[in-house]
Structures are given as structure tokens and as C-alpha cells.
Amino acid sequence: MKNCLSLLYFLFSINAFAQTAATHISKGNDFYLRLQFDLAEDQYRKALELNPHNTEAQYNLGNALMQQKKYKAAIEAYDAIATNDKSIKAAAHYNAGVSYSKQQDLPSSIDEYKAALRINPADKEARENLQKALQEQKQQQQQNQKNNKGGGGGMSQNDADKKLRDLEQKEKDLQHKMQKGQGGQAPSGSKDW
Known part of the structure; x- marks a missing residue:
């Protein structure tokens, strides 16, 4: 009789274990349909804690993660699916x-x-x-x-900007030297650079 009760308790435990994982998946699906992807993710994770090889929970977890734009985690969930x-x-x-x-x-x-x-x-x-x-x-x-x-031999935008600034500075320096050489004043009638 004692063995029979132990066997019955064991079978009940297995059934409750499986039923709980299915319950979490069902709750997760409800949350998913209501667009509550974070809550769905939690339920699928709980199902996987109880049954790590549950293909449905693993796949649904990937979908919930993808909907939350957690793409890297979603890919990991999809890669973890072991099924035929x-x-x-x-x-x-x-x-x-x-x-x-x-x-x-x-x-x-x-x-x-x-x-x-x-x-x-x-x-x-x-x-x-x-x-x-x-x-x-x-x-x-x-x-x-x-x-x-077409990028000037592979020149980056920053390099091109720096060269342009350097050329502008050289032009200003040249103008300044020319003005100093003529007594600090530009000749009348001449145009500014």
C-alpha cells in the first residue's frame, strides 16, 4: 500500500509539473496576444525553468523578446531550440x-x-x-x-575637413604677411582676398 501511495504521489507530481509549465505557456500566450510582451516573456521563462526542453516555450520566448526589440536575446532563444x-x-x-x-x-x-x-x-x-x-x-x-x-583615395570626411581648415588658415596667414609687407595697409583700389 505504501509503495502504491508513493507511486501515486510521484505520478501526481509529474502531472502537476507538466501542467504548471503548460499553464505558464498559456498565460504567456494570453499576455502576448494583449501585446504585453514583457509579461509574456516572464511566463515563458517560468515554463522553461520547469521544463528546459519545452520547444513551445523556447520559441514563444524568442518571439516575445523579438517584439521587445531584444534581438540578440531573441536569436539566442531561437538557437536554443532543440527539436525535430x-x-x-x-x-x-x-x-x-x-x-x-x-x-x-x-x-x-x-x-x-x-x-x-x-x-x-x-x-x-x-x-x-x-x-x-x-x-x-x-x-x-x-x-x-x-x-x-570617389573619396579622394579613401580620405575620410574628417581628413578632408582638416585639410580644408589648414588651407584656409594658410591663406589667412599669407594675407596677413602681405599686409604687413605693405606697411600694414592694403593698397587702395585692391581687393581683399
């Missing part, structure tokens, strides 16, 4: 790609979109975002090449 469920894995790669795009990390974004498409080649949004990221990367490369060719 291809749709979740593809969605995690896609969302990581979006997070990288928001951080202007185009190479990483492109890699994530490609990973999503390897898992789910029919993902139209991943394909479109990949094309946009590739196009933006190409434009950046062209702009960089253009700046390097």
Missing part, C-alpha cells in the same frame, strides 16, 4: 533572420533565411526576405566601392 519538428525549426531560423536584419547584420540574416529555406523550400516569406537582404547587401557593397573610388 521541421516547421518550428524553420520558423526559428526565419525569425532569427528577421532579428539579424533588424540589427543590420546582413550576412547572418542571409544565413538564417537560407537555413529556413533548406528546411522548408516553400516558405515564400523567407525567400522574399532573403532576396531583400541580398539586394541590400549588394547595394552596400556597391556604395562602399563607390566611396573608396
Whole structure:
């Protein structure tokens, strides 16, 4: 009888444990739908404390973090997803790609979109975002090449400003010397520099 009660208590504990994680996920989803992403994040974290391998809680945590513009943490959450469920894995790669795009990390974004498409080649949004990221990367490369060719041999804006100030100072010094050489007065009828 004692063994039976112990087994019953053990089974009840496991059921309560699983139910509590599911309860936190459900509460998190409610907060998420109400656009209370910080509260949703807290609930998903609580679910993960109880069940660290809960794929749904991990994925939802990434989404809540992304909505709060915590892109780096969102990417970490997506990367931590360990599942054989291809749709979740593809969605995690896609969302990581979006997070990288928001951080202007185009190479990483492109890699994530490609990973999503390897898992789910029919993902139209991943394909479109990949094309946009590739196009933006190409434009950046062209702009960089253009700046390097037309920037006075790679002169930075600060260097150009400094050279201009130096030239202006030399011109003032030259004018001052010329005026001193003529008795401190500019000749009548001459124009100022």
C-alpha cells in the first residue's frame, strides 16, 4: 500500500509539473496576444525553468523578446531550440533572420533565411526576405566601392575637413604677411582676398 501511495504521489507530481509549465505557456500566450510582451516573456521563462526542453516555450520566448526589440536575446532563444519538428525549426531560423536584419547584420540574416529555406523550400516569406537582404547587401557593397573610388583615395570626411581648415588658415596667414609687407595697409583700389 505504501509503495502504491508513493507511486501515486510521484505520478501526481509529474502531472502537476507538466501542467504548471503548460499553464505558464498559456498565460504567456494570453499576455502576448494583449501585446504585453514583457509579461509574456516572464511566463515563458517560468515554463522553461520547469521544463528546459519545452520547444513551445523556447520559441514563444524568442518571439516575445523579438517584439521587445531584444534581438540578440531573441536569436539566442531561437538557437536554443532543440527539436525535430521541421516547421518550428524553420520558423526559428526565419525569425532569427528577421532579428539579424533588424540589427543590420546582413550576412547572418542571409544565413538564417537560407537555413529556413533548406528546411522548408516553400516558405515564400523567407525567400522574399532573403532576396531583400541580398539586394541590400549588394547595394552596400556597391556604395562602399563607390566611396573608396570617389573619396579622394579613401580620405575620410574628417581628413578632408582638416585639410580644408589648414588651407584656409594658410591663406589667412599669407594675407596677413602681405599686409604687413605693405606697411600694414592694403593698397587702395585692391581687393581683399
